[in-house]
Amino acid sequence: MRETLxxxxxxxxxxxxxxxxxxIDAEYLExxxxxxxxxxxxxxxxxxxxxxxxxxxxxxxxxxxxxxxLVFIEGFGEDPAEYLRYACIPEILHNGTIIVDxxxxxxxxxxxxxxxxxxxxxxIALNAGNxxxxxxxxxxxxxxxxxxxxxxxxxxxxxxxxxxxxHLGQGMDIHWHNERDVQITPEQYLEMCACKTxxxxxxxxxxxxxxxxxxxxxxxxxxxxxxxxxVAFQIGxxxxxxxxxxxxxxxxxxxxxxxxxxxxxxLLVIYALAESDPETAERLRxxxxxxxxxxxxxxxxxxxxxxxxxxxxxxxxxxxLAAEARAAIDGLEFDDETDRKLRxxxxxxxxxxx
Amino acid sequence: MRETLxxxxxxxxxxxxxxxxxxIDAEYLExxxxxxxxxxxxxxxxxxxxxxxxxxxxxxxxxxxxxxxLVFIEGFGEDPAEYLRYACIPEILHNGTIIVDxxxxxxxxxxxxxxxxxxxxxxIALNAGNxxxxxxxxxxxxxxxxxxxxxxxxxxxxxxxxxxxxHLGQGMDIHWHNERDVQITPEQYLEMCACKTxxxxxxxxxxxxxxxxxxxxxxxxxxxxxxxxxVAFQIGxxxxxxxxxxxxxxxxxxxxxxxxxxxxxxLLVIYALAESDPETAERLRxxxxxxxxxxxxxxxxxxxxxxxxxxxxxxxxxxxLAAEARAAIDGLEFDDETDRKLRxxxxxxxxxxx
Numbered sequence: 240m241r242e243t244l245x246x247x248x249x250x251x252x253x254x255x256x257x258x259x260x261x262x263i264d265a266e267y268l269e270x271x272x273x274x275x276x277x278x279x280x281x282x283x284x285x286x287x288x289x290x291x292x293x294x295x296x297x298x299x300x301x302x303x304x305x306x307x308x309l310v311f312i313e314g315f316g317e318d319p320a321e322y323l324r325y326a327c328i329p330e331i332l333h334n335g336t337i338i339v340d341x342x343x344x345x346x347x348x349x350x351x352x353x354x355x356x357x358x359x360x361x362x363i364a365l366n367a368g369n370x371x372x373x374x375x376x377x378x379x380x381x382x383x384x385x386x387x388x389x390x391x392x393x394x395x396x397x398x399x400x401x402x403x404x405x406h407l408g409q410g411m412d413i414h415w416h417n418e419r420d421v422q423i424t425p426e427q428y429l430e431m432c433a434c435k436t437x438x439x440x441x442x443x444x445x446x447x448x449x450x451x452x453x454x455x456x457x458x459x460x461x462x463x464x465x466x467x468x469x470v471a472f473q474i475g476x477x478x479x480x481x482x483x484x485x486x487x488x489x490x491x492x493x494x495x496x497x498x499x500x501x502x503x504x505x506l507l508v509i510y511a512l513a514e515s516d517p518e519t520a521e522r523l524r525x526x527x528x529x530x531x532x533x534x535x536x537x538x539x540x541x542x543x544x545x546x547x548x549x550x551x552x553x554x555x556x557x558x559x560l561a562a563e564a565r566a567a568i569d570g571l572e573f574d575d576e577t578d579r580k581l582r583x584x585x586x587x588x589x590x591x592x593x
Numbered sequence: 594m595r596e597t598l599x600x601x602x603x604x605x606x607x608x609x610x611x612x613x614x615x616x617i618d619a620e621y622l623e624x625x626x627x628x629x630x631x632x633x634x635x636x637x638x639x640x641x642x643x644x645x646x647x648x649x650x651x652x653x654x655x656x657x658x659x660x661x662x663l664v665f666i667e668g669f670g671e672d673p674a675e676y677l678r679y680a681c682i683p684e685i686l687h688n689g690t691i692i693v694d695x696x697x698x699x700x701x702x703x704x705x706x707x708x709x710x711x712x713x714x715x716x717i718a719l720n721a722g723n724x725x726x727x728x729x730x731x732x733x734x735x736x737x738x739x740x741x742x743x744x745x746x747x748x749x750x751x752x753x754x755x756x757x758x759x760h761l762g763q764g765m766d767i768h769w770h771n772e773r774d775v776q777i778t779p780e781q782y783l784e785m786c787a788c789k790t791x792x793x794x795x796x797x798x799x800x801x802x803x804x805x806x807x808x809x810x811x812x813x814x815x816x817x818x819x820x821x822x823x824v825a826f827q828i829g830x831x832x833x834x835x836x837x838x839x840x841x842x843x844x845x846x847x848x849x850x851x852x853x854x855x856x857x858x859x860l861l862v863i864y865a866l867a868e869s870d871p872e873t874a875e876r877l878r879x880x881x882x883x884x885x886x887x888x889x890x891x892x893x894x895x896x897x898x899x900x901x902x903x904x905x906x907x908x909x910x911x912x913x914l915a916a917e918a919r920a921a922i923d924g925l926e927f928d929d930e931t932d933r934k935l936r937x938x939x940x941x942x943x944x945x946x947x
Binding site: 402 | 622626627629630631632633634636637638640641642693696697698699714715716717719720721723724726727728730731733734742743745746749750753754756757758760761763764765767768769770771775777778780781783784785787791820
């Protein structure tokens with residue numbers, strides 16, 4: 240395995256470019272999608288698929304879903320370089336969900352630049368995002384010669400399983416955004432994360448297990464590891480948003496208190512609503528429900544979270560989840576190198592500061 | 594088979610209700626999507642999935658994709674009543690694309706009432722539409738006991754094939770909408786229809802063939818039939834929009850000249866651009882490119898289409914396609930009843946007046 244994880248990034252991008260070239264022509268379309276009945280319009284597909292996809296990928300992203308997949312592949316004793324094509328599956332899926340989520344959330348920015356629907360129009364952005372849900376699934380069909388039928392079927396059934404639950408998670412999250420007085424338990428919040436974020440992690444792990452023909456208990460173990468790591472990552476995100484905002488409370492900027500402005504019902508909010516006195520809880524609910532917030536209101540909400548002990552509570556839950564994630568793969572016989580890398584992933588998700 | 598096709602509609606709706614009940618509870622979620630890691634929020638899923646889905650289905654629709662599937666099943670010698678569950682696959686997919694298309698097109702209305710994103714918000718509507726892309730695919734996994742592995746795999750690979758090309762078609766269509774001076778050949782227009790509309794028809798036919806274990810040449814034949822019928826249907830739609838608008842040119846209403854107002858590059862437009870003198874063609878291009886059109890402009894564009902002979906040309910192409918569709922299944926040994934029903938489908942698509 241390459242020494243540092245970052246070394247895989249350009250190779251992953253090369254593999255993605257084999258699947259969706261930067262320049263689309265009729266020959267590629269025929270090869271990848273099958274011959275047309277009449278005549279394709281390569282220029283149209285260029286603009287509707289390749290341009291938005293590469294615009295997003297070229298802005299950055301760590302490709303960590305692809306890298307985690309390759310770590311598993313090596314842990315299972317196979318050569319990661321031969322599985323680069325499959326590493327693109329979760330990566331393209333993930334970037335597709337980003338484009339669609341940004342439309343759903345009416346996001347202005349993505350990775351520091353205008354969200355894709357602001358550049359290409361909502362119609363092109365959405366269709367490109369949706370195309371990126373199905374395009375990677377075709378990779379399995381195209382691997383007929385390498386991949387036995389039972390593995391292809393297992394991969395498809397796994398993907399349908401997880402992609403269904405992804406949409407349940409997103410549905411719960413959106414519904415909670417939209418409703419002021421919705422009651423959410425911490426367990427429901429964790430489930431939303433497990434579905435929305437965790438399922439893509441599960442895809443990474445289960446795909447690696449299926450393609451290297453691991454027994455079911457190994458597939459389950461790595462899926463649990465990836466799911467819990469992803470949930471811990473999401474909670475880490477929620478904590479960071481509050482901590483960074485409190486840390487630079489003096490310099491009100493656009494990035495200040497994003498989650499409060501969006502009215503997100505994070506684990507920190509759920510905890511504070513349950514732990515604060517009724518009046519304070521009602522005030523928090525009120526601020527979150529407002530369409531626009533002043534900086535003072537945002538700061539007030541952040542203080543309510545802090546005073547309720549939400550940050551400590553959330554950090555404790557995230558640490559527990561990371562520990563559970565590591566415990567899930569304890570019984571597996573990975574080499575030391577793989578063990579170290581997988582441990583690093585669970586540490587990164589709660590110790591990072593950006 | 595039930596005497597009239599319409600008799601199947603309530604049975605199809607019952608089968609859909611088995612897959613997505615009108616009232617969501619935790620027991621259903623566990624059964625259909627698998628147990629949660631923590632705890633589902635049934636109210637959230639109710640609002641994010643079941644409500645939008647049933648709102649759309651209850652507004653009408655002929656369920657003709659499901660019915661055509663059942664016609665094939667009976668033609669292949671099986672009992673349609675036992676395949677109702679699978680008939681839901683193309684039907685739910687189709688309704689999912691409607692919700693997403695309406696967001697992409699910024700449609701105001703659907704089946705005479707506000708488009709779903711105007712009722713539920715764009716975020717919920719989109720996520721519901723996308724969920725309806727994956728939900729029906731899970732039906733195959735859930736049919737493990739009835740359906741041998743090779744049929745499930747063939748169905749998945751077929752679906753990935755067709756759903757990828759669906760998004761190519763939609764991408765071309767959107768791109769052409771957005772670009773004023775795009776050059777499109779009639780063959781590219783037919784390809785767009787073959788991808789965007791035809792692929793869902795192909796899913797109907799190929800799924801019936803796969804689930805009843807037909808040989809490849811039979812699957813290809815019914816797929817061609819369904820694809821060409823769908824393309825003819827699309828052209829029939831384009832003709833109807835122009836004919837109805839010209840027929841009631843006196844009573845300008847919202848429904849008058851929709852395609853012109855949207856700037857759609859239909860087969861009629863492509864033909865008129867090629868056949869008219871340069872000045873007239875430029876004027877047509879100009880009217881289509883305007884964000885808003887006066888009724889006079891719409892009427893002018895419609896007249897250009899008529900004067901160029903676009904209506905006759907398009908009708909001829911649609912009739913050819915319908916004839917090709919019938920010819921594609923000529924060699925198959927369907928009973929007379931099935932033959933009659935399949936012939937009726939191809940006649941309906943070009944002879945209907947609504």
